[in-house]
Amino acid sequence: MAYPFALSTLRNAALALACAAFSACSYVLLPPNVQHVAPPSKSLAEADRKLADATARRAAIEAEFAASEQVCYGKFFVNNCLDKAREKRREELAVVRSIEIEAELVQRRAKVDERDRALAETLKEDKAEAAQRAANPRPPREDEAAPPPKPIAPRANREATNAAKLKGIAEKEKAEAGKRAANVAAFEKKRQESERRQAERAKRQAERQAEKN
Structure with missing residues (x-):
């Protein structure tokens, strides 16, 4: 009883191997135990064409599945019919996906190769x-000449400058000393005035106490 299934499997596998050599047979269905292998793309243009065909084929599969659903709803064994339609859709989409994966891999490799070529070209230009x-150094421009050194002031000028600074410091110290002396004098005057008032209050209190006695 297993011979018909085995023969069918062998026929499908042989058909798949034959179709692998021809891009026109890319969408042949395989039995569940055989995985579809997309034929390798020979160029980037072929990979682009395969992706475009896969997109169109995917849309056709979805449209066919939608039509099959409507047919199944009119049959007595609805679930069985829907299961078969879903399985067919799954198998067909698996084939489409294998083709998309192979074509996308070719596209990614092409982008990487192009990036590497551009990088190598840039490095080559930079080295050149x-x-x-290094072989032809650019001479310095006139406006790039080094600035002249600052003139050194004569010793007499330096001494005069230092003397002026010291004089300014001394005058500042004198002014601050005068302020401090004025503050001390004001404080002393306030202290003496406070003591005088306290003495007068004590005297008046003593006089009032004597009058009471």
Whole structure:
């Protein structure tokens, strides 16, 4: 009883291997125990075409599945019909996905190769420019000349400047000393006035006490 299934499996596998050599047979269904292997793309243009075809094929599969659903709802064994339609859709989408994966891999490799080529070209140009600058150094421009050194002041000028600074410091100290002396004098005057008032109050209190006695 197992021979018909085995023969069917072998026929499907042989058909898949034959179709792998021809891109026109990319969407042949395989039995559940055989995984679809997309034929390798020979160029980036072929990978782009495969992705476009896969997009169209995916839309067609979804449309076919939607139509099959409507047919199944009119049958007596609805669930059995829907299960078969879903399984067919799953198998067809698996084939489409395998083709998309292979084509997308080719696209990614092409982008990486292009980026590497651009980077290598940039490095090559940078090295060439560096070698050219080293071989032909640019002479300094007139406006890039070093600034002249600051003139050193004569000793007499330095001494006069220092003397002026010291004089300013002394005058500042004198002014602050005068302020401090004025503050001390004001404080002493207030203290004496306070003592005088206290003495007068004590005298008046003593006189009032004597009058009472």
